[in-house]
Amino acid sequence: MLVQRCCGRGAPVGEGEAGYHPVMVDDSDPMDMVIRGYDRLARRWDQWADEVDPPLRDRYVDWLEDRLDLGSSVLELGSGTGRPVAERLASRYRYLGLDVSTEMVTVARRNVRAGRFLVGDMRCVDLPVGQFDGVIAFYSIIHVPRSDHPALLRSIHGWLRPGGYLVACLSSEDLAAGVDEDWLGVGPMYWSGYDADTNLRMLVAAGFEEIHAEVVHQMEGEDEVRFLWCTARRPVSVPAMPG
Ligand SMILES: C[S@@+](CC[C@H](N)C(=O)[O-])C[C@H]1O[C@@H](n2cnc3c(N)ncnc32)[C@H](O)[C@@H]1O
Numbered sequence: 408m409l410v411q412r413c414c415g416r417g418a419p420v421g422e423g424e425a426g427y428h429p430v431m432v433d434d435s436d437p438m439d440m441v442i443r444g445y446d447r448l449a450r451r452w453d454q455w456a457d458e459v460d461p462p463l464r465d466r467y468v469d470w471l472e473d474r475l476d477l478g479s480s481v482l483e484l485g486s487g488t489g490r491p492v493a494e495r496l497a498s499r500y501r502y503l504g505l506d507v508s509t510e511m512v513t514v515a516r517r518n519v520r521a522g523r524f525l526v527g528d529m530r531c532v533d534l535p536v537g538q539f540d541g542v543i544a545f546y547s548i549i550h551v552p553r554s555d556h557p558a559l560l561r562s563i564h565g566w567l568r569p570g571g572y573l574v575a576c577l578s579s580e581d582l583a584a585g586v587d588e589d590w591l592g593v594g595p596m597y598w599s600g601y602d603a604d605t606n607l608r609m610l611v612a613a614g615f616e617e618i619h620a621e622v623v624h625q626m627e628g629e630d631e632v633r634f635l636w637c638t639a640r641r642p643v644s645v646p647a648m649p650g
Contacts, residue, residue, distance in 0.1 A: 437584070437597040438507060438528060441550045445487075445508035447593035452488050452511070455591060460626045463636060464491055464545050467574045470638060471541050474572055475500065479540035482566060484529045485547020489515030489522055492543055497522035503539075505529060506547075529562075530555050536565050544575040549634070553583065553599040556606075560613035567641040573615065576634040577606045579622045603635045615639035 445452075468491070475481070479500050483492050486504025488511060496502045497519050504524040506512050512524045525532070529544075530551060542563050551559060563573055578600025590596035601609070603622055610618050620637040 436552060437586075440586070440595050440597045442508050444590060444593050444596045445506075446510040448591060449488065449508065449510035449514045452514075453490050456487075456490075458628070461623075463576070463623060463625070465495075467545070467576075467636060467638070468492055468495055468543070471543065471572055471574045472496075475540055480538055480568075481541045481543065482534065482539045484542065484544040484563075485550070486515055486522075486524060487511050487547075489519035489524070492545070493519040493522040493524075505532060530559055534562075534566050537568050539566050540568055540571045542567055542571070542573050542575075544573075546576055546634070548575060549578050549598050549600050550596075551599065553578075553601055556601065557609050557612065560609055560615075564614045564641055569641055569645075570643040571641050573610075573637070573639045573641075575639075576636045577601075577603075579603045579606075579633045579635040581605070606635055606637070610637065610639050614641065616642050 448455075471481075477499055481496055481500045481502050483502070483504045486493055486506045489497075489504060493502055493504050493515060498521045502522055504512075504515055504522055505527050506515070506524065507526065507528045509526050512526045515522060515524050529547070544563075548556065548559065567573065578598070579602065580600065581602040582598060582600055584597065584599045586595050586597050588595050600606070603620065607618060607620060617640040618637060619639075620635050622633050622635050624631055624633050626632075
């Protein structure tokens with residue numbers, strides 16, 4: 408049974424400069440800005456995302472699939488339009504997609520009939536503990552205020568079964584909060600995250616092991632971006648306490 412809890416949200420975000428590069432802003436909760444942006448982008452997201460080069464999402468889904476049995480449970484955080492992840496996985500696994508944008512979920516439900524999608528905020532959704540064999544988060548945690556990242560990583564660790572895998576792309580740079588005032592023509596969009604070393608330390612602190620990570624450069628149109636692509640595992644068993 409999935410129950411939606413309430414998040415604190417909607418505090419105003421400070422003014423930023425126009426242009427692609429993120430600028431420092433107030434670190435209050437900007438999720439309304441993220442929702443509004445992706446609601447507006449939903450119908451043209453795939454066209455834009457498919458041109459990002461190199462395309463890494465399929466490579467990381469391959470990595471996860473190599474480790475999953477058919478029928479395993481997979482949770483995708485920030486499932487977007489359902490492409491390419493749900494489209495690939497929903498008919499062969501027990502797939503659940505979660506996205507904070509109602510419009511993204513509407514498009515995903517249309518694109519992937521076999522998928523199960525929920526509207527909700529990954530920071531405060533109640534999901535069953537120890538349920539999922541894999542959790543995927545592509546380009547989504549980068550929109551969550553970074554002060555929430557440690558707790559979110561602990562939640563993801565808890566949602567995984569012992570031995571389950573996380574596949575995610577996180578920020579590679581230290582950005583407390585940044586806004587592009589008109590991202591892809593839909594108005595303001597928000598990002599937040601830590602540098603690669605801090606992300607790796609947070610994964611360890613959340614309880615993950617077998618952590619592998621690479622910073623990869625990609626082209627989004629004319630713009631070069633860099634994210635930390637990582638895989639990690641919830642330990643199969645919890646080590647016994649000494650004494
Ligand atoms: C850059 S898009 C990526 C979508 C998809 N993962 C992909 O690779 O095409 C980010 C997605 O994360 C969702 N998102 C952002 N913050 C979220 C949150 N707190 N909880 C759930 N979804 C969120 C957005 O609505 C959006 O659909």
